[in-house]
Amino acid sequence: MKLNKKKILFYCSLLTLIFGLNSCYDDKMEWGDPYTHPAAADLPLQLQEAISRYEVLKNYSEFILGVGIDLNLYMTDNTYANIVNENFNEITIGYDMKHGAMVNSKGEINFTKVDDLVAKLQAAGLSVYGHTLAWHQNNNAGYLNGLIAPTILPGEAGASLLDVSKLLDGSFTGWGGNNLGGITIVPNAGLSSSDPAIRFEVITAGNEWDTQLISPEIPAVIDHHYRISFWTKSEDAGQWRMSFAGLDNNYPWNGGGALFSTSGTWTQITYEQVAVANVIKIAFDVGKVPGVYYVDINTINVTDLDAAPVEVNYVENGGFESGDLTNWSALNAGAGISVSADAKYTGDYGLQAISSASSTNDWDLQFAADAITLIPGGSYTFSFMIKSDVAGKGRISFPGGMDGNEYPWLNWDGTGTAREFTTSSDWKLISVDVTNTTTLTLQFDLGTVPDVTYFVDDVKVVEKPAAQPSSALRAGPVIIEKTPEEKAQLIGDALESWISQMVSHYKNSVHAWDVVNEPMNDTGGIRSGLNVAEPASDEFYWVDYLGKDYAVTAFNLARQYGNATDKLFINDYGLESASGNKLNGLLEYVKYIEGKGAQIDGIGTQMHLDLRYSSKEAIDQMFQKLAQSDKLIKISELDIQLGTDAPTPEQFAQQAELYQYVVDAYTKYIPAAQRYGITVWCVSDNAKEHENWLPDDAPCLWDKDYARKYAYKGFADGLAGKDVSADFSGELQ
Numbered sequence: 090m091k092l093n094k095k096k097i098l099f100y101c102s103l104l105t106l107i108f109g110l111n112s113c114y115d116d117k118m119e120w121g122d123p124y125t126h127p128a129a130a131d132l133p134l135q136l137q138e139a140i141s142r143y144e145v146l147k148n149y150s151e152f153i154l155g156v157g158i159d160l161n162l163y164m165t166d167n168t169y170a171n172i173v174n175e176n177f178n179e180i181t182i183g184y185d186m187k188h189g190a191m192v193n194s195k196g197e198i199n200f201t202k203v204d205d206l207v208a209k210l211q212a213a214g215l216s217v218y219g220h221t222l223a224w225h226q227n228n229n230a231g232y233l234n235g236l237i238a239p240t241i242l243p244g245e246a247g248a249s250l251l252d253v254s255k256l257l258d259g260s261f262t263g264w265g266g267n268n269l270g271g272i273t274i275v276p277n278a279g280l281s282s283s284d285p286a287i288r289f290e291v292i293t294a295g296n297e298w299d300t301q302l303i304s305p306e307i308p309a310v311i312d313h314h315y316r317i318s319f320w321t322k323s324e325d326a327g328q329w330r331m332s333f334a335g336l337d338n339n340y341p342w343n344g345g346g347a348l349f350s351t352s353g354t355w356t357q358i359t360y361e362q363v364a365v366a367n368v369i370k371i372a373f374d375v376g377k378v379p380g381v382y383y384v385d386i387n388t389i390n391v392t393d394l395d396a397a398p399v400e401v402n403y404v405e406n407g408g409f410e411s412g413d414l415t416n417w418s419a420l421n422a423g424a425g426i427s428v429s430a431d432a433k434y435t436g437d438y439g440l441q442a443i444s445s446a447s448s449t450n451d452w453d454l455q456f457a458a459d460a461i462t463l464i465p466g467g468s469y470t471f472s473f474m475i476k477s478d479v480a481g482k483g484r485i486s487f488p489g490g491m492d493g494n495e496y497p498w499l500n501w502d503g504t505g506t507a508r509e510f511t512t513s514s515d516w517k518l519i520s521v522d523v524t525n526t527t528t529l530t531l532q533f534d535l536g537t538v539p540d541v542t543y544f545v546d547d548v549k550v551v552e553k554p555a556a557q558p559s560s561a562l563r564a565g566p567v568i569i570e571k572t573p574e575e576k577a578q579l580i581g582d583a584l585e586s587w588i589s590q591m592v593s594h595y596k597n598s599v600h601a602w603d604v605v606n607e608p609m610n611d612t613g614g615i616r617s618g619l620n621v622a623e624p625a626s627d628e629f630y631w632v633d634y635l636g637k638d639y640a641v642t643a644f645n646l647a648r649q650y651g652n653a654t655d656k657l658f659i660n661d662y663g664l665e666s667a668s669g670n671k672l673n674g675l676l677e678y679v680k681y682i683e684g685k686g687a688q689i690d691g692i693g694t695q696m697h698l699d700l701r702y703s704s705k706e707a708i709d710q711m712f713q714k715l716a717q718s719d720k721l722i723k724i725s726e727l728d729i730q731l732g733t734d735a736p737t738p739e740q741f742a743q744q745a746e747l748y749q750y751v752v753d754a755y756t757k758y759i760p761a762a763q764r765y766g767i768t769v770w771c772v773s774d775n776a777k778e779h780e781n782w783l784p785d786d787a788p789c790l791w792d793k794d795y796a797r798k799y800a801y802k803g804f805a806d807g808l809a810g811k812d813v814s815a816d817f818s819g820e821l822q
Contacts, residue, residue: 139814140797146176149808153766155179160206168795174213181218187227189627194232198590207598219602222588223643228629231353237576250307251391263305279385280320280355289375289382299376309364313395318359320388323351326626327380335369336362352626400551403461407548409438416459423454434474434546442543453536461529472520473548481512481541486532580634592650601656604647605640613674644687660693665711667704691721699730712758723765728788745803752807
């Protein structure tokens with residue numbers, strides 16, 4: 090074949106760039122000066138034309154060719170979408186298919202955005218790779234941490250002095266502030282799943298008081314110490330403050346600064362100040378940093394620490410002042426169980442219970458209070474007032490145990506009668522001590538004597554006076570952590586809910602999944618959050634609650650709820666590191682998981698490479714070891730950083746050569762039957778794709794203007810197994 094001067098010039102340009110050869114001709118095209126995010130237009134003219142004549146990438150590949158995409162760009166940018174559709178067989182969604190993107194604060198999954206994307210992709214003939222099911226990042230950590238949050242018991246020296254009823258009913262009567270339209274009450278959004286929360290939405294940065302909620306006046310005693318406390322979180326990392334009126338410091342710092350920090354995890358904020366006026370106010374100043382913030386209404390406490398201790402009754406609605414059976418259950422109603430004004434001992438209401446004419450067993454007339462959570466090791470007194478229209482008899486049973494006994498023998502009323510107490514037409518106080526219990530259920534059994542009407546009121550469980558600490562010691566709430574077993578159950582249920590719903594929902598459209606992502610640390614051990622001092626707001630380590638078998642569970646769930654033919658992967662980065670520690674650890678973990686009965690189909694190696702540090706020898710060694718696993722091997726997130734946003738011509742050429750080397754090594758060392766495919770991570774160097782991933786670099790196959798880079802040629806040549814341009818003929822323009 091006879092080559093004209095232009096074609097000879099093109100090949101000389103390639104040789105010069107790749108191998109550093111001298112110029113073939115003095116008049117060859119020179120590269121432009123480097124500048125931020127250089128464009129393909131800076132390539133020599135002949136090289137540009139050669140690259141433009143390459144076919145789309147998937148035409149050169151004998152295995153699945155994928156790309157990691159931005160959902161919003163694919164749905165809105167036609168140029169971006171067309172590149173994806175033309176060049177690839179499969180896509181991986183970079184973020185929007187992860188737990189943090191899809192799961193809300195109630196644990197509910199919103200499939201809408203991903204469903205719309207999947208429909209568009211399928212219409213374009215592309216398949217979807219599921220990414221990812223069990224990962225320590227990109228989780229709704231606020232929701233998951235909320236599941237295992239401690240139980241908070243009343244522990245202040247007295248009841249809160251702040252009336253929050255007008256927050257609970259949503260009227261805000263008596264409350265003031267700024268930007269009240271951005272402040273709403275959200276049911277079931279608090280620290281407990283049943284607690285309401287105040288939601289503050291700050292759109293733009295401003296002054297602290299631009300979004301502000303100010304309480305009504307609170308009566309105070311001058312020189313008394315007051316504690317103001319509450320629990321708060323934010324959807325993203327944020328900051329805000331509290332300010333006050335009537336205290337010795339109305340703008341106190343908290344945590345070392347004027348603003349305290351918030352995250353997706355609930356945090357208790359506490360202030361202690363001295364009153365200098367007879368009324369005080371508190372203000373939630375949330376306007377400084379944009380974001381969405383929550384305050385659990387039921388945890389807002391303004392307490393006089395110098396007030397005398399008051400009795401705290403742990404029985405909700407123990408005086409039946411709700412006028413109904415709220416917090417109570419009628420188990421066996423006899424002739425009837427109701428709340429009535431005629432049954433009261435104090436207040437406005439009491440409970441009335443009537444045994445039927447056929448009643449003979451204790452449980453024939455039975456009602457119970459909701460379970461009560463108590464302080465471990467605390468000493469309490471359980472008491473109530475009772476009478477009956479005629480002589481009666483009853484007992485209290487404790488489902489779940491009291492001192493380890495559901496039916497304890499106790500001297501209920503001082504008469505020497507074990508297990509049972511007697512009643513008459515006179516009100517009688519029944520009182521016993523309760524010890525060594527943390528959860529207590531009170532069940533009244535009044536069915537022994539037929540045709541008796543009983544009246545019950547003032548049911549209480551209170552700390553014994555002798556055991557009550559001083560007001561100074563009772564300044565804060567009592568926090569009861571859940572046991573490791575309770576946490577494991579709750580987090581295990583959350584993992585199953587997430588995986589089962591995701592895999593079931595996409596059973597007909599997703600046939601391969603990253604089930605476990607990035608499980609290993611750099612030394613080859615199982616990654617844990619126990620030594621992470623300040624986890625990010627979206628970090629949640631499943632392994633810390635479920636143990637290393639969390640991966641076994643994840644694979645079993647994905648297999649159970651998916652298709653038998655689905656390909657399930659374990660995926661990690663840095664497997665090509667020279668030490669080999671992470672790769673060796675991952676291979677051992679794969680053996681462990683399968684030894685526990687789960688099935689893993691493939692191993693994903695991300696291969697986020699860096700031109701400055703990545704070793705070709707280590708890449709070869711990685712592929713050789715992965716081939717020995719007999720698993721499908723996928724390059725799952727390939728990109729090559731340059732370490733600069735102003736690459737030189739030599740760096741462009743080296744990047745292209747390394748892309749080709751990776752593909753060559755993959756096909757050289759991984760047997761054809763084990764090649765799942767290669768996914769490149771991101772389409773282009775456009776800044777829209779790199780707001781959260783490798784900004785100020787140029788790691789991709791297309792440039793910032795979506796033109797093919799030199800790297801495109803290197804990657805395509807690797808897929809084709811040859812220099813595709815060597816077969817070009819005809820005049821190059």
